[in-house]
Amino acid sequence: MFCVKCGVDGETFKGRCMDCFLEGRKLLLLPSFVDMDRCTGCDDFYVDKKWRTAAPDVAAEDAAIASLKAIAEARITSVGAQTRAQDDKNYLVKIDADLEIDGHDVTAETETVVRLKNTVCHRCSRQLGNYYEAILQLRGSGKDMEKDVRDAMMNRVLDKVEAAAVNNRQMFISRVEEIHGGLDFYMSSMSLSKSTARDLSHEFGAIVKESSTLVGKKEGEDMYRLTHLVRLPPYKLGDVVEHQGRPYHLVQINKQGGKLLSLNDFLITSIRPMEMHSIKVLGTDNDIADAVVVARYENEIQVLNPFTYATVTLRVPEGYTSEETVRVFSLEGELLLIP
Numbered sequence: 095m096f097c098v099k100c101g102v103d104g105e106t107f108k109g110r111c112m113d114c115f116l117e118g119r120k121l122l123l124l125p126s127f128v129d130m131d132r133c134t135g136c137d138d139f140y141v142d143k144k145w146r147t148a149a150p151d152v153a154a155e156d157a158a159i160a161s162l163k164a165i166a167e168a169r170i171t172s173v174g175a176q177t178r179a180q181d182d183k184n185y186l187v188k189i190d191a192d193l194e195i196d197g198h199d200v201t202a203e204t205e206t207v208v209r210l211k212n213t214v215c216h217r218c219s220r221q222l223g224n225y226y227e228a229i230l231q232l233r234g235s236g237k238d239m240e241k242d243v244r245d246a247m248m249n250r251v252l253d254k255v256e257a258a259a260v261n262n263r264q265m266f267i268s269r270v271e272e273i274h275g276g277l278d279f280y281m282s283s284m285s286l287s288k289s290t291a292r293d294l295s296h297e298f299g300a301i302v303k304e305s306s307t308l309v310g311k312k313e314g315e316d317m318y319r320l321t322h323l324v325r326l327p328p329y330k331l332g333d334v335v336e337h338q339g340r341p342y343h344l345v346q347i348n349k350q351g352g353k354l355l356s357l358n359d360f361l362i363t364s365i366r367p368m369e370m371h372s373i374k375v376l377g378t379d380n381d382i383a384d385a386v387v388v389a390r391y392e393n394e395i396q397v398l399n400p401f402t403y404a405t406v407t408l409r410v411p412e413g414y415t416s417e418e419t420v421r422v423f424s425l426e427g428e429l430l431l432i433p
């Protein structure tokens with residue numbers, strides 16, 4: 095075949111040799127200006143139909159590449175870019191691309207200016223408008239929450255929401271209110287509120303109650319708002335408790351319930367969540383005291399009762415080796431070893 099333009103004999107593409115086909119032809123198509131939205135609330139950028147967190151020059155580069163096309167005869171095989179800020183709203187992006195046309199490898203260059211446009215993303219506009227679908231309420235057991243427990247639970251909630259927001263921008267907390275000695279989280283999503291409540295229940299042995307309120311109609315459908323009340327149980331890990339009339343040390347709380355160490359025979363009992371509700375708190379960590387060991391025997395030790403200073407003999411678990419002091423709890427005058 096002959097090239098219709100220069101007459102050279104050989105392979106032709108659309109009637110021309112590749113040199114003649116490429117001559118003066120723009121292979122890359124890119125507008126002179128590419129507009130890119132930036133949210134004034136969260137500083138995220140809208141690139142390639144998605145909101146994303148990125149440095150402005152990286153976002154600008156991606157926005158330019160997302161707008162890049164090649165002529166129909168060519169296929170882009172790889173793209174490189176260099177970005178330079180002209181000012182804080184305009185970024186010059188130079189692009190080098192490798193293309194393939196009819197089996198030939200060709201390179202081409204182009205450039206554009208990416209212009210930043212201020213706007214507010216959907217999430218921020220909802221957040222600013224205090225949008226919420228559910229309220230997650232953290233409450234103590236009949237009294238104000240202890241500060242350290244409250245802080246631990248709050249951090250857990252914030253971590254859960256942050257993790258969920260990585261994959262879904264619509265997951266957020268609109269506001270947090272301190273109320274009735276507890277906390278109210280206004281959550282953007284019902285499912286987020288539910289899964290967070292369930293997590294707190296597992297982690298802190300809390301009891302969750304879900305309720306819904308009709309708040310109106312939208313397009314003819316009833317609209318509900320959920321409330322997840324997460325109430326801490328009266329007991330906490332490390333408490334001395336009564337279960338079926340006997341004293342135990344609460345040594346584990348988990349989703350299957352909990353584990354109790356008998357302070358009579360030192361055996362471990364597992365109890366289910368339902369049974370957990372019936373345990374009674376006899377004392378907390380603050381009520382457990384140190385007692386000086388004065389003598390050690392095979393299955394017993396003698397200690398000085400820290401409350402009465404009398405010498406008391408205590409049974410010890412098998413294989414138990416005591417330090418100079420041991421932890422004890424006084425139950426109605428009877429001293430119990432907390433091994």
Ligand SMILES: [Zn+2]
Pocket residue numbers: 097098099100101102110111112113114115
């Ligand atoms: Zn030619």
Ligand SMILES: [Zn+2]
Pocket residue numbers: 133134135136137138214215216217218219
């Ligand atoms: Zn935003």
